[in-house]
Amino acid sequence: MSMLERPWSTPYHPARAFWLLRVLYLLLAADLWLDMTEHGGRYGIGGFNVAHFALLDAWLPVPSAEGYMALLIASGFVAFTLALGPAPRWLRGTLAATYTLAWMLSLHDSYQHHYLISWLLAWAAAVPDVRAEQAKSDVLVRGWGIPMTCITSAIVYFFTGIAKSEPEWRSGQVLRAITHSTPTGAPHPGKFDLARDALVQLGLTDALVWQGFALATIALQWTIALGYLLASERDARPAPWRAALVSLGGLAALSFHGLAELFSVFEIGLFSFYMLLLALILLAPSRALTPLPRAVAWLSARWAGRASSSASGHGAPWLLQLASAGVLAAVGYTIPLPGARAAAWGLAALTLCRLAIALRSPHAGRHRAERTALGTALATMFMWLALTQTSVPFDYYRRTAGELQRMGQLERALSTYRLAERYAPRGRSRAATIREIQRALHRDAQHRRL
């Protein structure tokens, strides 16, 4: 094996592939449904939009809230079904493309971690779709998806360290600003001020403490980068020095993102969770990853046994999948968000496509069809729960209404606030705002009459 080929052909423990696909797609579904959809109302407001690239501005119309939401809802659904498996490569590739299109459509979404997730989704398409029974074994698997994920992560942390090496970061000024630091004794201390005060008590100066925090952050970034760079060979070429450096990188990632989440330092949605789980899956020793697949394999074997004994014939999984497509289309009408119906119809069509593909090899595809049908049914249920039984509809409408009110579009704001009020969780009523807008509209009408 040549040096150029070695990074891509080195085998790794199957549990890493098993967990990467399950966790990445589940987290993505949660991210899309519970976090990103609530911001969808800003698309198309005022007819103004700038895409990430001029080419997209030239080719695509101004994105609407309906279109954007349909893209997010459908992508979340596909991610959920892929997490449960089976995960055909063409569908994984399609998800990477739809997710990427969702953020590329508009500079409204310029979170750098969305760009990172696009890379991760693209590489995930090349990760072997390992089942739980295989994941618990010690027979190593190959595929360039995991090595590329490690390289991408190493590049990200390396450049993040470079960005933090600039003078303002090194001096600690940026960290002070991020953590909302206040002088010692001030009534509302910042997130790291307790630690700062403790170190100042030990005799260090305030400036030195912040410099120390900043330099420690940079060191953490590069330690994590090194860990990822060495990680993909950990299982095939075990060596104490490599295991130590990779584990050190893992601990650095867990402490950095764990602390950031604990103190809410960065406030960027689920980003810390993505990075924490990535570190656990790619940097932890493989023996830490196998106990759960054993349990999943046991449950899956029991379920498969029960399903095969209760199935009335070869048609059962196909019928279940056909019914799932029908239920999916109907569920779209119960989700009170723009784009939900279009997404549901599109997803029902996708389900039928997957059914048609499975029907081409009915015997080999029977178990696969059972898993697809179960995945579709569960994804439909969780999509409905996420988009109707949480604060998502309320947050979507109150955010949109608030923006319309600020822009002076009071009539639209009023009707949108009324929708928000319909889904308001206890204690978050917008009744007072609705009355305020009604009064403003009444005053406007009186002025016009005069």
Added chain:
Amino acid sequence: VRDRVLRWLWLLVVLQVAVPASYYLLRDDRDDERFAWRMFSSVRLTRCAIAAFDEADGAPRRVAVDLPKVLHAGWLRSLERGRARVIEHFLASRCRAPQVAYGVLERRCQTPSGKALPPASYRYDCRRRALESAP
């Protein structure tokens, strides 16, 4: 791994390094940190105030644009952050108003340590459909 695939994989690695490296080596626009893995950088935490104006040909005074009324808060943040393409699109959109010959945006920024940066001014010529001046 086949040779052709191998070449593509290494090309992808080079691309992943080249894109963020280009921020430091090639790009003039320091405000555009997209794709450079500069989360929570000093540039990102720079605080800016913006003001926009419509100018008519030969008119003695320019008219201030009520920005919160014409743009979503997300776009205002993009203008504050100096996103060049958003600035250009926004100023171009001002040309749709009658008698506007130039769209102007002024931006004043302060670094996280409180240091004021030189003010930046962008002027869009509606007839030529181009940014006439930018920092």
